[in-house]
Amino acid sequence: MKGNFIDNLPKVYGIYTGGFIGFIILMAIGEQMGMTAKAIGICFVAFTIFIYALIGWLSRTAQVDAYYVAGRQVPTVFNGMATAADWMSGASFVAMAGGIYFKGYGYMALLVGWTGGYVLVATLLAPYLRKFGCYTVPDFIGTRYGGNLTRLLAVIVLTVASFTYVTAQINATGTIASVALDIPFQYAVYIGLISILLCSMLGGMRGVTWTQVAQYIVLIVAYLLPVFWISNEIGAGFFPHFMLADEVARIGELEQQFGFVKNSAADLATVPKGLAGITKAHSAVNATPWAFISLALAMMMGTASLPHVMMRYFTTPSVKAARKSVGWSLFFIFLLYSSAPMLATLSKLSLIDPSLPTGIIGKSIAEVQAIDWYQNWNAANLMFVSDFNGNGTLELNEFFMGGKAVVLATPEIAGLPYVISGLVAAGGMAAAMSTADGLILAIANAISHDVYYKMIDPKAETAKRLTVARVLLVVIGFAAATIAAMEIQGILGSVIWAFDFAMSGLFFPLVLGVWWKRANKEGAIAGMALGLASGMGYLIWVRNGGSGFLGITQLTFGIFGAAVSLVAMVVVSLITSAPDAATQRMVDNVRVPAGKSII
């Protein structure tokens, strides 16, 4: 790929999008002609993975600059798409609408947190780190504060946060691959992993960038098409985002009518693990202000500390482009996030409204158990009904669903053709793969660049550096897949933890590195070490029955970690000597877009 590839990007991805839509139409025709659901699922997943692997192979490179930062020539809009794919994981794609479906308003703090964080990225960090010219986030910490210890601590925080995150993503690719390809989960995890490595191993950041753009296009089509289709199918309006007010109000009415009946512990024990019923109001404010705000705040500060997001802005051609690119990233994220509550609304209404043909609440239990889609999803362990009160009809509190089912099953419930379900599987796969790629690359790059090249062997040649980077990529990938195969934790829980870990250790060392000249090496060491340790300690304490304080839960422990980090960093910086004149000049330089980069 030569320089003019960049000029041709709109054309290349235009043709790609057209080809993908053509493929969807082809599958729809195939379905009409009698292709089985299973064959369609396999075609969708295999075809898209083949395309990503092809892009990964075409982007192969032997240059350090291309491998670590895609040659710093990714245009703003395309970097925005790549960041959106990097950002939106299996959790955003598969689990978010489900969370909103079950918990309503209180859960939507995540929507605000996962978007508002980009304002912090744009104003506090991205342009300055781009000016710095680093390859990795620890590279910035190590150069700004000086010393190998700061660099190492940054690598540790990065690894803890990103590794927690990546196991969840590989788990998600495994889940989808096992359903779509009909193979056991333990093998599907490794198929997912190999697909992920195909995108990143040969081309590093360059390969990941161009596959992420391709993955964004697949995932956004796969998310929006069903939302619009379902909305039209059940007559809720042709543009759901502007037209669901009546549906939201109707859900409120039905909630009043049915009431939230609490099930006894003995009844709940019969419900399969992982399934939940609707227990919280949909649109009414059902969380205390602090519960909502603390979760949003933790996610916002976590966003601004996650290295796999930050490193996407190292690939833009200029500081100016880095700023704009953050705006584009959030725009592309907004397209999906603003649709998730609409999908949750449509899904919930079509299931619970007795006046709709798809509504099941109020029907007899035997009738519901005879429905085709109920049987399919019940067999997949994602749906369950039980007549707790023995009256023979299904009540709201007697219907249980898995969080994933909202995205995966709603198309089928609303009566959409199977081709849409195949498309959704491909979209979920794209979302999980793109995030896993970014995360594995962030960890492998930090260890290969900061630990191996900067600390162990500073004289290593390019070829050797890239070999080490690639070997690490494979090792980390396999380690993550092995842990993912054990299925220790849910997807969403571990994603939220990753944000808390990142903000505990990195938020203030990064921000103060640019905005407070007086911050020094000792302060940064204290900030990172005490921040991460106290955040982790708090999590362990709460997990083991600790009561917690100030309403900080195991989902928001980063607030405590970051507060400790801030205090430690300021106090230790002030009682030790100010950074030397060279460091102060470096900070002055970072603050000005013009001129050469620092490194």
Place this chain on the structure above:
Amino acid sequence: MSKNEQHWEKTRGLLFVTLAIWFVFSIGIFLFGAELNEISGPFGYPLTYWFTCQGSLGIFVILIFWFAGRQEKIDEEFGFAEREAD
């Protein structure tokens, strides 16, 4: 005051304005979530609900582009903008 200091002062001013707007729509309004939700918002959604699913999100997008434009102007004013086009 040196040119660098003036530039940084203006940059910091812009930061505070941007973060103030960010604060209102990410935290401020949710302090009064229950009260505001009684009001009917755009397209007929309850107001707080609308902010969590569209309003705040959209405002963040616009805010970042606005910030980027203002910061570019500040950089140009002091001759600190990069020369090459993006």
